Amino acid sequence: MAPEPQQDGRLVANLMHFARTLRAAGLPVGPGKVIDAVVAVRAVGITNRADFYWTLHAVFVNRPDQRPLFDQAFHVFWRNPELLKKMMSLILPEMSLDQPEDEKNEMLRRLAEALHPNPESRETGETELEFDAAMTFSDREQLQTMDFEKMSLDELAKAKAAIARLKLPVLDRPTRRFAPDPRGARADLRATLRAALRSGGIIELKRKSRKLRPPPLVVLCDISGSMSRYSRMFLHFMHAITNDRDRVFTFVFGTRLTNITRYLRFRDVDFALDKVAEVVADWSGGTRIGHCLVDFNLLWSRRVLGQGAVVLLITDGLDRDVGIGLAHEMDRLHRSCRRLIWLNPLLRYEGFEPKSLGMRAMLPHVDEFRPVHNLESLESLVAVMSAPQSRLTAAPMLQIGAQAA
């Protein structure tokens, strides 16, 4: 870099510190970004605060959800370096931790943690539990201790084998890409010409056919109280399938919807489930299926259902809101995806059939209904999912419900 006055050196150092703050707060900021930031700031010049803000914004921010965090970090860091010093010291993080847990403060807390990493509070599981107890996160703690016993190596191997056997009742879709295929329907002129040049003599016609690819899979899994005994298994199922194929998106819902795709992408299943435990707040509570589906349809459907996705809905259909608005949202979900499969782990014993209002609101809108009794293991789950479409589809189930009512 060209020799610049001392001021520039200080700017570079400050930019570096700012980048490190962002990185610690969770933004994907690598060393390359710091260099980018210095170059960008020089290109725009520091004339006013707004330009400076948007210059750094263009470099550091990659996704819309990173904007609030960047915004707060920027204002804390560049408006008042003194405040930063304070935050670096011991006092402020404790103060901010005492504040109520609404979204903004949550953000500030992350920032405070980033500015002042406190290794003791997140080192061992034991300390974490004490910490959590103090913060009365008892429901989360329950998730960690009761449901998430570590997976044994044996279990892990079995899970992998089971997922390998899994065959969803969904056909692979032809893509617009081609692969060489000696019995393909189309002539591959490019390969033909290249082969002709190699051999010299007779031109042999090479053929190609369309590649097949499984469609994206979106899993919506109920984690409410009535489903709690299956939660560990479903999470293992979702983790295995997320790491087995691409384009899998996973959501869990109880009273609200949480996207857990990112956390399930961690290779280590126990680590991934710990992460899920941290972010899911409505564990083993009530169910508001309709409300969660509204959220999904509004915020996520266009992002994850775009390429002909198959939706796998795992719920027992017991809805606290007794099915209000549910039919409408199910209809919308049904119309925005390629295929909607409902997996219902009916409770307890053979012959038990919940005839809740929620269930009756949902049934007309699914392409395929798969009830399963005595769901015990990942293997049985995979067996249910892989079975050819049974006679027990939506229509007869509805009749049963109507007769009983």
Next chain:
Amino acid sequence: MLQTGSLMANAKTPALPVAVDDTLTMLGSADYVADRSLATAVHLALHLKRPLFLEGEAGVGKTEIAKVLASALKRKLIRLQCYEGLDVASAVYEWDYARQMIEIRLAEAADEGRSEIESAIFSERFLIKRPLLQALEPEIGGAPVLLIDELDRTDEPFEAYLLELLSDFQVTIPEIGTIAAEHPPIVVITSNRTREIHDALKRRCFYYWVDYPNAERELEILKRKAPGAAPELSRTVVGFVQKLRKMDLFKLPGIAETIDWTEALMQLDVLELSPNAINDTLGVLLKYQDDIARVQGSEAARLLDQVKAEIAAAPREA
């Protein structure tokens, strides 16, 4: 940087804007009413010769930025519309097989040697250049503007392919070799966010989230894009659309819809917005039956009354 800039700029083509203010003026002169924040991102992309990555809802003017840049800088616009399964043959290059076959046949008749045939048929003469390769070619007026539209519609393999192209601005064709751009094109990438684009690609770009405009800016846009509309009508239209954006509709109307709606109303000789006029033309603004059903009728009348009351209360524009 300035030197290369002035070398690139031909006497006829306008030079790149020097400061953020100039960028803002340049966009304005081409009838694009931009935020200063957007102008900053555009400025950075132009000067540091990196792609500009624009994300936002449909109809907020992402594609328009590339068109405006091309026209304001008098550069050629090369557009690559993405779709699922887009491959190298339709995005980068393809060999002209039919002509190659004829060439082989002719060469055989003339009894030419194998190596001559090979070098002859894999030469640039038989290369069909698709948008990405075209964008690497030198242009008289300066490097072209390359618009990669709706990148989220392609699949991940193509995205990975773009990585090399966007960082080094070069393409490797096995039969010929590597073709590199002398001057990198001005690249604008847009995404509707129907899926998340990989960070590796975004990292190479300057990112900007294009939001819905506020009422003031939307009115300014409408003035430029639908100049024939009466000011009263424009204000009511903008007020009404802004109200709609606050509702939780399935698909909120974008700026493109606002402009279309205004033009539709003008076509129907509507001088003042009335509930009936709204009901007749709502399909231009909202694209989902559920949304239309929710707004049509009493809700539309209610919103319209609110808007009219607000306009009456606000100080009149000069």
